[in-house]
Amino acid sequence: MTPYKTDTMTLPAPAKLNLFLHIVGRRHDGYHNLQTVFQFLDYGDQLQFSRRTDQRIQLQDSHSGVAYADNLVVRAANALQQAAAAKGLATTGADITLSKRLPQGAGLGGGSSDAATTLVGLNHLWQQPLSQAELLQLGLTLGADVPIFIHGHAAFAEGVGERFINVEPATPWYLVVKPKVSIATAALFQHPHLQRDCVQLSVDDWSLDNTANVFEPVVCALYPEVAKLRERLLQYAPTRLTGSGACLFARFDTQDAALSAQQQFSDLQSFVAQGQNRSSLIRTLTQY
Ligand SMILES: C[C@@](CO)(OP(=O)(O)O)[C@H](O)COP(=O)(O)OP(=O)(O)OC[C@H]1O[C@@H](n2ccc(N)nc2=O)[C@H](O)[C@@H]1O
Ligand SMILES: Nc1ncnc2c1ncn2[C@@H]1O[C@H](COP(=O)(O)OP(=O)(O)O)[C@@H](O)[C@H]1O
Numbered sequence: 001m002t003p004y005k006t007d008t009m010t011l012p013a014p015a016k017l018n019l020f021l022h023i024v025g026r027r028h029d030g031y032h033n034l035q036t037v038f039q040f041l042d043y044g045d046q047l048q049f050s051r052r053t054d055q056r057i058q059l060q061d062s063h064s065g066v067a068y069a070d071n072l073v074v075r076a077a078n079a080l081q082q083a084a085a086a087k088g089l090a091t092t093g094a095d096i097t098l099s100k101r102l103p104q105g106a107g108l109g110g111g112s113s114d115a116a117t118t119l120v121g122l123n124h125l126w127q128q129p130l131s132q133a134e135l136l137q138l139g140l141t142l143g144a145d146v147p148i149f150i151h152g153h154a155a156f157a158e159g160v161g162e163r164f165i166n167v168e169p170a171t172p173w174y175l176v177v178k179p180k181v182s183i184a185t186a187a188l189f190q191h192p193h194l195q196r197d198c199v200q201l202s203v204d205d206w207s208l209d210n211t212a213n214v215f216e217p218v219v220c221a222l223y224p225e226v227a228k229l230r231e232r233l234l235q236y237a238p239t240r241l242t243g244s245g246a247c248l249f250a251r252f253d254t255q256d257a258a259l260s261a262q263q264q265f266s267d268l269q270s271f272v273a274q275g276q277n278r279s280s281l282i283r284t285l286t287q288y
Contacts, residue, residue, distance in 0.1 A: 009125060010047070011046070014040045015113065018036045023197075034158065040280065059096045061100065072112065075115065105182045109149065109243065113149045144162065165203045167203065167277075174273055177265050179268065183219065232265070
């Protein structure tokens with residue numbers, strides 16, 4: 001039997017930002033067609049994977065607060081084991097440790113990033129039972145945001161967010177602040193005031209100035225705390241909502257400027273991180 005290259009891997013699960021988010025139509029399956037640009041942050045969760053001698057998946061979770069079977073890490077590991085078995089390929093089990101740092105319901109894609117890192121990490125540990133195309137397809141069954149984290153490069157995305165054209169936007173420093181509200185993505189997509197008829201852009205047409213996040217006015221109307229926080233952040237830098245919220249990100253030219261503004265938001269959960277066009281997951285993976 002060929003020896004495995006590695007028995008244990010530690011991989012990041014970075015956050016994403018939606019630099020803009022437009023809805024361009026509704027689909028028959030209830031989902032919406034989007035146009036968005038995803039960029040990664042050098043900040044996120046961390047996952048450790050170790051091969052087991054039996055077939056079990058065991059997750060140790062540092063306070064994500066999600067029920068074991070619902071955790072996207074467990075769901076991703078089980079889905080990968082089943083997909084490999086369907087191809088007649090053997091896998092082992094795995095011990096997985098999730099160190100959770102990203103807030104949830106934040107628009108940062110934390111759960112989706114954990115799922116993607118699990119798929120990519122275990123696929124590597126188990127000697128690639130699935131191709132990259134198969135991983136992307138499997139990821140999409142776990143959530144619309146999972147494929148971008150598997151892809152791992154900043155992209156102009158369409159469809160439900162699974163069709164990509166790589167882009168290289170500027171990589172400023174961001175101050176990301178989480179208002180004290182929790183937002184349910186599915187309910188927000190159904191809101192009657194949500195703009196769903198944005199003009200289709202092409203990849204070369206978008207800029208921060210000619211785009212918006214269509215969720216932002218709806219979230220600000222529903223949650224005055226978010227509107228107030230947005231006003232506060234706008235005093236320091238251009239600010240936008242990421243995903244369906246609740247986090248807002250303010251854009252700075254330097255780390256010092258972002259850190260200095262952060263001092264004014266000590267009443268809330270926040271962090272400063274630089275935008276990345278190649279995700280830390282993909283960069284770290286090359287070390288294994
Ligand atoms: C809005 C975005 C933008 O990146 O991010 P978040 O705010 O969640 O981070 C994503 O489209 C969210 O992706 P994700 O959170 O993976 O969504 P899913 O679990 O697949 O879907 C949750 C629910 O949102 C709705 N949904 C999601 C994506 C989409 N393109 N159209 C939809 O209508 C559906 O009602 C679905 O049942
Ligand atoms: N490992 C996980 N980390 C975070 N959330 C998870 C995880 N597994 C399942 N979830 C569920 O996914 C939901 C969305 O989480 P998350 O991806 O962090 O937010 P968002 O989509 O707003 O960026 C959570 O509210 C939680 O119920």
